[in-house]
Amino acid sequence: MSFATVINCMDGRTQLPVIEYLKGRFGVEYVDSITEPGPIRILAEQTNQRLLDSICVRLDISVDKHKSRAVAIVAHHDCTGNPLPKKEQLEQLNKAMGYVAEHYPEVTVLGLWVDDHWQVSEIS
Ligand SMILES: [Zn+2]
Numbered sequence: 060m061s062f063a064t065v066i067n068c069m070d071g072r073t074q075l076p077v078i079e080y081l082k083g084r085f086g087v088e089y090v091d092s093i094t095e096p097g098p099i100r101i102l103a104e105q106t107n108q109r110l111l112d113s114i115c116v117r118l119d120i121s122v123d124k125h126k127s128r129a130v131a132i133v134a135h136h137d138c139t140g141n142p143l144p145k146k147e148q149l150e151q152l153n154k155a156m157g158y159v160a161e162h163y164p165e166v167t168v169l170g171l172w173v174d175d176h177w178q179v180s181e182i183s
Pocket residue numbers: 068069070096097135137138139140141
């Protein structure tokens with residue numbers, strides 16, 4: 060069995076497009092999902108230690124037990140948990156990717172934007 064991981068918004072509209080995208084992108088059978096409302100804000104601001112720890116506990120399981128070596132982080136259009144314009148969300152996403160890359164050097168970190176048609180694109 061092969062796994063990738065996503066730190067996604069809890070928004071139901073972003074789940075299936077992202078899972079399908081990652082299965083194709085990394086050729087994995089399964090995608091472990093860690094969801095919060097607006098997770099990029101939690102990872103970028105790093106002010107809510109309880110939520111940060113909660114994300115990392117779940118990420119540890121995916122990386123250690125499921126041997127996931129790819130972690131995607133999702134920002135998206137019309138996010139209720141983090142209602143900011145795309146430009147500001149992409150700045151947060153960049154910081155979020157830096158946080159995960161720093162704490163999980165063994166994984167590839169990918170940033171994803173889900174647009175108003177629920178299409179997934181990679182952010183470099
Ligand atoms: Zn959202």
